[in-house]
Amino acid sequence: MPESSKIFTYVVEGLSYTVTVYEENGEFYADIAVNEGAMDVNAVYFGDDDFSGSSESLGGPLNMNGARLDGEKVQWDEATELSRPGLGPEGETKETYLQAGDTMTVALDIEDLDEIDVFGIRATSTTTGAGSIKAVSSDPEEPEEPEDPVYGKVFFGEVFSETGEPLGGTYILDEEPDPNPYSVPALPEGTEPTFENYLSYYLSDEMGGNLAAVEGVVFYGPGEDGSQEELFRIAAPEGGFADADALLAAYDDALSGTEDLSGQDLIAALSLDDYAMPEPETAEEMGADEFDLV
Structure with a gap:
């Protein structure tokens, strides 16, 4: 580049x-x-x-x-x-x-x-x-840096039902809710909720994420009613993601064809109704058996 x-x-x-x-x-x-x-x-x-x-x-x-x-x-x-x-x-x-x-x-x-x-x-x-x-x-234009899409939460899934429902794995929120009775992990305060930052935090010593166990990654953003709903997901290849670069490459592939879009426009273009599954907006509404915390 x-x-x-x-x-x-x-x-x-x-x-x-x-x-x-x-x-x-x-x-x-x-x-x-x-x-x-x-x-x-x-x-x-x-x-x-x-x-x-x-x-x-x-x-x-x-x-x-x-x-x-x-x-x-x-x-x-x-x-x-x-x-x-x-x-x-x-x-x-x-x-x-x-x-x-x-x-x-x-x-x-x-x-x-x-x-x-x-x-x-x-x-x-x-x-x-x-x-x-x-x-x-003359008066050359200064190219604008593309705006990375941001997400309300990301699920690093290790177990999915036959219908694709997330069952086991790690949810990470963009901001920690108050209260947070189930201690759902959230990005450190002030961190921009881009996927690269979610992934970096998931793999940090604090989270101790196991990328080899990830079967798929699910991305969430605000729906029409303001609650978090699934936007799209990435399935792991056979044998899993080799490393963080492999997952980021798969993420880039998911965004391909939308290089002229950014932010919410890009998110809207990626939304897949087939995978849409509204998730509770707050930690209180989440069932503790809905996910495994790490």
């Missing part, structure tokens, strides 16, 4: 693309992704927001002469040729010809993302009216 990144966008009639500039393992790259239309990316230009000093330029058809940002001439710090104009015998299979859905990665000779505040692309064979662009993008 990228350690940090900036996102530049460019949209004109007939063409739109996104450039994600990022650092990965100490190296820097730009992913150029076409969202609509097509273009032959012949050169990339970039620089910081200080437009003083001389500007880098590529000669002939790869120049960015006349490119401006908010009416101001751009001073480029770096310019890199990627290909010569014209699709030639390769046609649409040319490596630098990108159509909607295509992405090309370009290595960048920089030492810090702060060196790039403006990103330019010189492209020909475009689906724009002019057939070529001298595109300038």
Whole structure:
């Protein structure tokens, strides 16, 4: 995963693309992704927001002469040729010809993302009216960190009935109820109730959870009436979960296909009516024989 990144966008009639500039393992790259239309990316230009000093330029058809940002001439710090104009015998299979859905990665000779505040692309064979662009993008977006879904409680189940009803295992609540007559475990105060934190607490010395015995994990969140109800569950593979990483991988797989969602929207997308089984909201309403405490 990228350690940090900036996102530049460019949209004109007939063409739109996104450039994600990022650092990965100490190296820097730009992913150029076409969202609509097509273009032959012949050169990339970039620089910081200080437009003083001389500007880098590529000669002939790869120049960015006349490119401006908010009416101001751009001073480029770096310019890199990627290909010569014209699709030639390769046609649409040319490596630098990108159509909607295509992405090309370009290595960048920089030492810090702060060196790039403006990103330019010189492209020909475009689906724009002019057939070529001298595109300038600035004010990069700072990508938002995805919001991890949170849960009201998680059940690490060791025994289930034939119908899937949780019988034996460990419930962990997001917050300890008051009173708590059955001493139901809860996350330490102030802990965000993400699954990774539930799992870490389950495996802690304080809880002493036995992952090898877990047959399945059940996730709960507030239902329409406010009480905790099952959202979805993960069944252990044959032989059980090898370790915490294996369980987290299974959890990530359960979330796959919902990467554009977060928080309650993601939880709603994962809700499975087939497994819905409302649980009591408070510890007083839980029967002591409903679970084994550890």
